[in-house]
Amino acid sequence: MSELLAIPLKRTLEVDFATELSKLIDTTSFQTASFFQSDILTVVDARNNAIAPDISIDGLSALKEYYVILLQLEKKFPNNQIEFTWFQTLSQKSRGSSQYSLQWEKLTIIYNIGCMYSLLALNSNNDAAESLKTSCLYFQNAAGCFKHVLDHQKNLETIPVVDDATLNALTSLMLAQAQECFWFKAVQDKHKDSLIAKLSQQIVDFYCEAINDAQRGKLIRSDWINHLKAKKAYFSAVTYYRIALSFNEKKQFGSVVKALQMGLQFINESTLSSQAKFKTVVESSLKEAQRDNEFIYLQEVPSELPSIKPALMVKPSSSATLLPSIKKDETLFKDLIPIEVMEYCTAYNERQDEYVEQRVTNPLASLNKLLKESMTTFQIPQGLTKVSEAELSHYQASLNNLLINNKNVQVQLDNIEQILNEEAFTDNQLRLKHGTLNWTLPESSTTNTAYYEKLKKLRGYLDEGSAIDKQTNELFQSIDKNLIGSEIRLPESNDHLTNKIKMIIQERNDYIDRTRRKSSEYRILPKIITSYKKNGTVDFEPIFIDHLKYFDEDLRYVNSTKEENIKLIEEVNLNKKNNPGKSGIEPKKMVRIDPRELYIEDLRYSFKLLDEVKENLSAGTAFYENLITSTSNLYNEVQEYDTARRAEKARLDKSLTFEDQ
Structure with a gap:
């Protein structure tokens, strides 16, 4: 039996594994790379033995040993940190590809294991019964490797090791040659x-x-x-x-x-x-x-x-x-904290932050909000922020643009009216020249009526726009620009209760900041590392539950502030009851107005005017866009009308003049 094919091994460039792994350990682990020098050298030697193996059982073993090492590296290091370069050897021209992916490297090694099996199958083939059996098995092993690569490279985030169609072809080829061994034995x-x-x-x-x-x-x-x-x-x-x-x-x-x-x-x-x-x-x-x-x-x-x-x-x-697995007594980097553990730490940190937010900081913020809402003169209305000088200048420029658009439309409308008037004048002059009986064109007053009506409507729209523009400009000029353009700060209150609540709210805000800092500094990582090194398991939930007890004092503080909040709101309501003038009932005696109320009212009024101005500017912009479009359309219609009438007049004038001669 002869004329069988073997798949050539893919070739690669050397990787400076020692440097790359040292960098990874130093940047992603609490340990230093020097602590793992022996393991790093094991990885380096394994890849060097696997990249150009002899076509032998020892060469196959070298590939499989490196495959096991890659399995271990996947568990300890990120997938996309080391670059590997491999060259295709099937095509007539060798083509190289480089990828940052341990998974891609692993599947490439499995591909080469399949190639090695195909080469060993050819070397084992001497037509003897035992060699036929061995070759048949090796060809099936090669097919199994290629099929494994085909099935698993779908999950790669990189280019495939070999395109799917080629892998299918190689799998079928290996099975054909395995079947051929079986056929030859039957013969x-x-x-x-x-x-x-x-x-x-x-x-x-x-x-x-x-x-x-x-x-x-x-x-x-x-x-x-x-x-x-x-x-x-x-x-x-x-x-x-x-x-x-x-x-x-x-x-x-x-x-x-x-x-x-x-x-x-x-x-x-x-x-x-x-x-x-x-x-x-x-x-x-x-x-x-x-x-x-x-x-x-x-x-x-x-x-x-x-x-x-x-x-x-x-x-x-x-x-x-076909493929070996990791043995317990051959684990590399066993003292290195794996990525999985670091991911657990990250997840627990997120859960801790969520716990603190839900149990401490959010409740305190909600209690502060309730206090603020109970005080009518306590806070700046939501949505009111300082207006920049550039924004005010923008509004003034927009007002100026409205005026410019108004004038431009006015000029265009005047031009339209002039064209219509001149057309009517020339029609009347020619009618006098040749006589009404001879001048048979329809009178301009009957043909241009529709245009004058459109012109009148557009002038009406323009006048309405002018009135709104004037009103908007007056509104804008009446706004207290110094007030809305300055940093918005409430003046000091002359009310004792207001000042007391302000102080309490500030204390709670400070407590929120301190609690967040405390949470960011008190992390579970050291406890998880200690547990992992001791037990080798990733069941950290009991440790996390115990870890959260650190915030029990903060939970007690939140409960105490809830009671304090109830008392303060009751005091506020009692104060309102004793001072009904603030609720709209006419007081029996003079009550000093809180400067905060005056400030907020002025602020509200100025921002209300500004909102009206912005609304008018937006509407005005759209109004003039439509008006300009309508005016341009009318101008084009009138020009076409005037051009047509000129031509008709010229023809009739020429005809009548010729008859007179």
Whole structure:
């Protein structure tokens, strides 16, 4: 058995693992890289042994040892921190790809393990029974590796190790060659021709799949594809030759002739080196079968034969049996805090922050809000912020733009009216010149009515716009710009209760800030690291629950402030009751107005005026856009009307003048 294919190993560039891992440890771990020098050197040696292995069992072991190390690195380090470069070797031109991905490196090594199995299968093949069994197993192992890469590279965030179509083609090729080993052993053992035909038919099916995927893929060379086609044709011929022998045993001599004819057709399509010898056998058998059938058996040669059911004897080996796993006593970087633990710490920190917000800071902020809402003169209305000088200048510029648009529209409307007036004047002059009976054009007063009506409407809209613009400008000028343009700060209150509540609110705000700082400084990381080193497990929930007890004092403070809040609000309500003038009831005696009330009222009024100005500016901008569009449309219509009338007048004037002569 010969003319089998092996998949060449992918080639790579060296990676300075020692430097890269040292950087990672120093930047992502509490330990220093010097503590793990022995483990780092183990990784370096493993990759150096795996990147250019001998084609041997030792070379296969080197690849698998490095694969196990990559499994360990995945558990300890981020996936996207080290760059790997690999070169394709299937295509005629070697192409390199570089990716920051441990997973990509791992799948590439699995791909190379598959290549190694295919190379070992060829080296093991000497047609002896035991070597056929070994080669068959190795080809199935290679198919299992390629299928594993195909199934798992879908989860990569990088480019694939090899495109899917090529991987499918390689898997089918390996299975075809594994089936071929099984077929060859059956031939050696002289099994029934019908069984051998079924075995070879399965080889044909595998080669069909390999050819289809290879033609869709990006890497398999054309000479390989031609070889696959030659193998398919050869084993198609083998299938029909063996089925012909089976028909002969059943004395179906017409079918023998048909099978050998089809076998000869396929063997002629094959370009394998063994084709010539086999072709001689088929041709000789066909001549003999045709002669015997024509002179002795006289059976009809069928136009077609029943399909041959393939006998599948191989499948991709399971990656679970092919690929090794991590052994407990061979763990690298076992004292390094893994990423998973750091992620737990991050998650617990987020939960701690949420706990503090929900149980301490948010309740205190809500209590402050209730106090503020109970005081009518306590806080600045929401949404009121200082207006910048640039913003005020923008509003003034917008007002100026409205005036400019108004003037431009006015000029355009005057032009329209002038065109209509001049047209009517020339019509009247020509009518006087030639006489009413001779001047047969319709009078301008009957043709331009619609234009004058539109003009009148537009002037009305313009006048309305002018009035609103004037009102908006007066509103803007009446705004206290110094007030809204200055930093908004409430003046000091002359009310004792107001000042007391202000002080309490400030104390609570300070407490909120202190609690947040305390939470950010009191983290669970040291406790988790201690627990992980001691137990080696990631069940940290009991530790976290105990960790949160640190904030019990803050929870008690929140409960005490709730009671304080109730008393303060009751005091505020009592104060309002004793001073009903603030609720709209006429007081019986003079009450001094809180300066905060005066400030807030002035502020509210100025911002109310500003809101009206902004609303008018927005509406005015849209108004003038529409008015300008309507005016331009009317101008175009009037120009077209004037042009048409001029032409009609010129023709009629010329005609009447010619008649007079």
